[in-house]
Amino acid sequence: MELNLDPEILKAFGFSEENITITQIGSGLINRTYLVSEQLADKKYILQNINTAVFKNPEAIANNIKAVANYLLISSPDYLFIKPIQTAFGDEMAFIKHEYWRLLPFIADTVSLDVLTQPLQAYEAAKQFGKLSRLLKNFNVSKLEQTIAGFHSLDLRFDQFSKALICITPEIKALAKIQIDSALAHKYILDFYKSYAHSVDLPDRVMHHDTKISNVLLNADTFEGVCVIDLDTLMPGKFFSDLGDMMRTYLCAFSENETDLSKIKIRLPYFEAMIKGYLSEMKSVLTPTEKELILFSGKYIIYMQALRFLTDYLNGNIYYPINYESQNLDRAKNQFKLLQEITLNEKELQSIIEENLV
Missing domain, CATH: 3.90.1200.10 (Aminoglycoside phosphotransferase (APH), C-terminal lobe)
Known part of the structure; x- marks a missing residue:
């Protein structure tokens, strides 16, 4: 399902709404998740809205991930650890109209299963x-x-x-x-x-x-x-x-x-x-x-x-x-x-x- 989001959210991550498409994806029950596709650059990203009804302190999530990412960068630099991409202002998340948003890299040629079959x-x-x-x-x-x-x-x-x-x-x-x-x-x-x-x-x-x-x-x-x-x-x-x-x-x-x-x-x-x-x-x-x-x-x-x-x-x-x-x-x-x-x-x-x- 293709949709539009608040332009301020896109601006926070350096996107222009004219050059991207946004599709809601995922089966998770907590956070809303979207696939963002940059048409000209042929790049994809995962955009998530953090559910503050469940996670009362989103900053704690961001701090934990950043601390672990920094540790792994030194101790295991070849390990693929999915950390958020900073906003255009250098923050771990964007706070737009009382909602927290984060942008993650899209990992190509992978699948996330809902059911184990083997x-x-x-x-x-x-x-x-x-x-x-x-x-x-x-x-x-x-x-x-x-x-x-x-x-x-x-x-x-x-x-x-x-x-x-x-x-x-x-x-x-x-x-x-x-x-x-x-x-x-x-x-x-x-x-x-x-x-x-x-x-x-x-x-x-x-x-x-x-x-x-x-x-x-x-x-x-x-x-x-x-x-x-x-x-x-x-x-x-x-x-x-x-x-x-x-x-x-x-x-x-x-x-x-x-x-x-x-x-x-x-x-x-x-x-x-x-x-x-x-x-x-x-x-x-x-x-x-x-x-x-x-x-x-x-x-x-x-x-x-x-x-x-x-x-x-x-x-x-x-x-x-x-x-x-x-x-x-x-x-x-x-x-x-x-x-x-x-x-x-x-x-x-x-x-x-x-x-x-x-």
Whole structure:
């Protein structure tokens, strides 16, 4: 869909509206994304509007990306790290009519997938996310700000769930009883994490925090990994955040919106490919404790997401967009089923992990 934008936005990045075309692209739910094509220069760029309803402090995003970019420029100058192009005034972002905009380079001959269709794609994506973590292993994470406070804090998500329980009507409680009981029964995951949370062997690292397949660029022909994109949540976290989110989003052929729970199964070839890709980069970096908790990282993130969907349903669907009233409850059911599948297949999954740690 071709469209026009405020000329002030274009001017901020040195464009003239007469010589460009703008098309809205992308399937992301947070930021609006556009492809900007310069006709005379035959160049393309990615223009994004930052959603300040989600990211309250866009400057933190810009500062984090700039700090990491500067570090990688010195430590790994050949690494392709997608950082914003400065405005015509030398800023990291443009602030136009109470909105933040940024311009990114367009990487030709690449593809961003919405759905995994072969294990190779899982391998290459996991390798790219692992590579970013490896290259930043010595980066001082205290230099980075939280762009979304408590984003992957299971403690916070359980607290939000507990508060929602207090306020719900008996009717809602009855409808969600099975999922509420499941949420309470799985609290052992939070308790187990707390026993490790402050261990020096479970350090804070620079994490991407949103490692779904669409956030990595692959070669359009070979699917070889090219680079990681969408760095809004690049901030300090535990290794759970990246590896666990990959498990949550790569291992099942169906998303959290699937209501036929019989379809929620673990794809072992995808798990093996993901583990191989990630550990090809991170095996030498992870501590002994982190290596012990590789499979737990999936349980942690899946349980956290189940809690978030369930809490949103209990609160009246105020965060996640829905197409029908009980969708967030159905999403919670889906995630609890995925968590169950991890547990049912735990022996085989752990065996794959151990084989790749040798």
